[in-house]
Amino acid sequence: MGVVFLILEIVLVSLDFMLMIVTLGWIPAVKKCFTPPKIYSVPVGSDPSHRVKPGYVKELMRSPPGQDTIYGIQKVVFSTYASSTAMVTREFLGMLNPKVKKFGKQNTTTYAEVDRASHKFGAALRSHGLVAGPSVANLKKFETPCSLAIFENTCPEWMIAAMGCFSQSIIVTTIYATLGINGVVDSVNSCVITAIVCNFSNVEILVKNKDKMPSLKTIIFTSDIMAPDYRFEVPNVEGMQVISFEDFVESGNVAAFPPTPPSSTSTAVIMFTSGSTGKPKGVVLSHANICSNVAAFKESTYFEHGTDVYLAYLPLAHIFELFLEFTVISIGGTVCYADPKTLTSKGAHPTGALEEFSPHIMVGVPKIWDIIKKGVESKIAASSPVAKLLVETAFKARKFASSNGWSTPLFDMLVFKKFTHVIGGRVRSAGSGGGPLNREVQEFIITCFGIELTQGYGLTETCGYCTGQDTDDLSTGTVGAMGAANMVKLESAPAFLDRAGLPYLSTDTVSSDGDQIYGRGEILIKGNNVFIGYYDMPELTAEVVESDGFFHTGDIGQFKNNGTLQIIDRKKNLVKLKGGEYIALENMEMIYGNSSFINAIDGGICIYGDGDMDRPVALMQLNADTVKAWMKERKIEDDYESFKQSSTVYDLVMVDLKREGKKSGLTHLETLCAVAFVDTPWTPLNGGLTAANKINRRVVVAMHEQIFKEVKSKGIF
Numbered sequence: 001m002g003v004v005f006l007i008l009e010i011v012l013v014s015l016d017f018m019l020m021i022v023t024l025g026w027i028p029a030v031k032k033c034f035t036p037p038k039i040y041s042v043p044v045g046s047d048p049s050h051r052v053k054p055g056y057v058k059e060l061m062r063s064p065p066g067q068d069t070i071y072g073i074q075k076v077v078f079s080t081y082a083s084s085t086a087m088v089t090r091e092f093l094g095m096l097n098p099k100v101k102k103f104g105k106q107n108t109t110t111y112a113e114v115d116r117a118s119h120k121f122g123a124a125l126r127s128h129g130l131v132a133g134p135s136v137a138n139l140k141k142f143e144t145p146c147s148l149a150i151f152e153n154t155c156p157e158w159m160i161a162a163m164g165c166f167s168q169s170i171i172v173t174t175i176y177a178t179l180g181i182n183g184v185v186d187s188v189n190s191c192v193i194t195a196i197v198c199n200f201s202n203v204e205i206l207v208k209n210k211d212k213m214p215s216l217k218t219i220i221f222t223s224d225i226m227a228p229d230y231r232f233e234v235p236n237v238e239g240m241q242v243i244s245f246e247d248f249v250e251s252g253n254v255a256a257f258p259p260t261p262p263s264s265t266s267t268a269v270i271m272f273t274s275g276s277t278g279k280p281k282g283v284v285l286s287h288a289n290i291c292s293n294v295a296a297f298k299e300s301t302y303f304e305h306g307t308d309v310y311l312a313y314l315p316l317a318h319i320f321e322l323f324l325e326f327t328v329i330s331i332g333g334t335v336c337y338a339d340p341k342t343l344t345s346k347g348a349h350p351t352g353a354l355e356e357f358s359p360h361i362m363v364g365v366p367k368i369w370d371i372i373k374k375g376v377e378s379k380i381a382a383s384s385p386v387a388k389l390l391v392e393t394a395f396k397a398r399k400f401a402s403s404n405g406w407s408t409p410l411f412d413m414l415v416f417k418k419f420t421h422v423i424g425g426r427v428r429s430a431g432s433g434g435g436p437l438n439r440e441v442q443e444f445i446i447t448c449f450g451i452e453l454t455q456g457y458g459l460t461e462t463c464g465y466c467t468g469q470d471t472d473d474l475s476t477g478t479v480g481a482m483g484a485a486n487m488v489k490l491e492s493a494p495a496f497l498d499r500a501g502l503p504y505l506s507t508d509t510v511s512s513d514g515d516q517i518y519g520r521g522e523i524l525i526k527g528n529n530v531f532i533g534y535y536d537m538p539e540l541t542a543e544v545v546e547s548d549g550f551f552h553t554g555d556i557g558q559f560k561n562n563g564t565l566q567i568i569d570r571k572k573n574l575v576k577l578k579g580g581e582y583i584a585l586e587n588m589e590m591i592y593g594n595s596s597f598i599n600a601i602d603g604g605i606c607i608y609g610d611g612d613m614d615r616p617v618a619l620m621q622l623n624a625d626t627v628k629a630w631m632k633e634r635k636i637e638d639d640y641e642s643f644k645q646s647s648t649v650y651d652l653v654m655v656d657l658k659r660e661g662k663k664s665g666l667t668h669l670e671t672l673c674a675v676a677f678v679d680t681p682w683t684p685l686n687g688g689l690t691a692a693n694k695i696n697r698r699v700v701v702a703m704h705e706q707i708f709k710e711v712k713s714k715g716i717f
Contacts, residue, residue: 025407040481041563049519120252121164282535486527603682
């Protein structure tokens with residue numbers, strides 16, 4: 001059988017190659033041979049480790065005239081694309097079963113309708129006592145009710161409320177929809193919040209805690225994910241008004257409260273971080289900060305103005321989603337709303353959001369791309385031997401062809417066309433941010449779907465975008481070149497050592513892999529997109545922002561010889577083991593997460609190490625499908641629940657994890673010495689993941705306290 005399969009593979013590859021020749025699929029490869037290598041950044045002055053995008057050495061990008069505020073962007077879009085569809089949702093019909101939401105028809109909103117609703121919302125805020133914020137952003141605690149809190153999932157009402165705020169120079173304070181009530185109380189009180197937008201499901205808990213929030217007078221609730229037959233009784237609360245979003249909008253009188261446009265230096269957003277590394281900090285972002293980043297992103301990314309469709313499902317309380325939605329709105333695109341659980345038919349009926357909306361542009365955090373990859377792989381694993389051979393051959397052929405610049409027309413038709421429906425069939429470009437994207441995951445997505453999956457880098461403090469890959473540089477392991485609104489320099493970090501025991505220095509010319517580089521060190525960012533500081537935390541701001549404006553990210557990077565940036569370590573996620581050696585937990589989670597035995601949907605793997613330990617250990621979500629498939633192949637008839645507790649499964653998982661670590665070059669100290677399987681999924685709702693879908697290590701450890709104690713002891717020799 002092996003010989004037959006080998007012959008079949010040779011025949012298929014030969015036919016594909018001949019078809020490529022006939023269809024002129026080799027022309028891009030020829031062009032590539034005559035195209036000189038592109039340099040994506042240039043030095044600032046004589047320091048090669050201080051770099052900027054070519055063309056922006058003298059002056060970094062600012063917003064276009066008249067669009068240096070988000071309200072300015074809104075006005076242009078509202079008038080240019082008035083009749084175009086701005087936002088789309090699906091009618092929620094209730095739960096088909098505990099894990100699947102049922103949806104009906106699409107509901108669309110034009111830009112003209114968003115224009116009217118947002119202006120009326122802003123006027124209604126003024127009638128409820130909110131006032132314009134300072135014309136120049138500062139870090140001082142508010143003395144007036146100049147901010148609206150938004151404590152809601154990603155939905156049209158979120159964006160309409162924010163746009164309404166900007167029409168009146170009112171500041172948006174973001175609160176993650178999954179944040180506990182104590183975090184909400186802290187945010188409301190610290191920002192003197194008098195009005196809050198929330199989901200109807202959170203009204204009761206806000207009312208119960210109203211005595212802890214004396215400034216709060218108005219609760220504006222949305223009906224997002226409310227089934228048609230749901231009956232919600234609006235509570236009558238003394239000293240507080242509880243009103244539906246629709247009624248609040250209709251109460252707005254724009255004639256009585258005409259727009260009060262902000263200035264570019266006004267604060268637009270105070271964005272509280274998700275709190276994975278401690279108490280949430282309020283990041284103060286001005287209109288100029290956000291608008292410069294929108295302009296820079298548009299300068300580096302191709303958009304079809306007025307027609308592009310974007311799928312919005314990441315939390316709007318995260319800068320990555322907020323900045324991207326404003327970018328799409330700025331080009332008159334259509335924003336379709338969903339949530340991470342309903343992207344595919346596994347969580348939505350009759351179709352998932354990707355298939356329903358067929359977006360042209362899609363972004364995701366690394367976990368989303370990992371879930372998509374493993375979903376495709378599980379379907380491949382369940383197919384027949386012949387189908388499996390066809391798919392595996394197609395993957396190898398396209399990966400090789402893509403790296404050399406030619407096409408695979410036969411395999412595109414026989415194999416890859418069938419995969420495109422997984423992400424809607426129209427995705428032209430895709431992006432990953434919010435954390436490091438694994439090399440294998442990026443290669444798989446690019447190969448499987450034939451799309452431009454680029455990786456970017458940014459922080460809340462840089463409005464979500466600092467660097468991004470060009471579509472003509474789809475190499476893995478890089479976050480691309482500078483955006484036009486900022487510059488980057490590397491500062492030596494001699495206290496931190498690489499795997500060879502050498503310090504990270506800005507004068508380094510060779511990487512630990514032997515490649516030519518332009519310095520290594522902590523990444524410092526300066527530019528028009530860099531935040532004002534932390535709200536009511538001037539001391540903390542001074543710790544991370546230098547007097548010359550450079551912001552310390554805490555990440556360690558290096559510039560490749562083509563001028564793109566690589567993230568190679570993270571000071572914040574480096575932990576020192578008992579022997580004094582540092583290991584990078586987040587990087588290890590990314591690498592070990594490639595194992596098919598890890599269930600990414602339920603949270604993945606959480607690695608732990610500290611100064612009392614000799615080696616790291618992990619808690620992990622076991623992938624039942626992988627184990628059951630292994631049992632089926634070997635005709636093991638045991639019950640899965642009892643079999644997964646066996647030493648056979650444990651040893652199987654450990655061998656696979658060690659294989660992944662070795663394949664990616666992890667050192668002996670980064671090799672896991674023990675793991676423990678857990679049954680409770682980690683989600684943003686229970687705190688195991690942050691709202692940005694990152695592992696919340698402190699919460700995960702506390703959630704599985706006894707299991708954690710047992711597995712930790714195995715890391716102490």
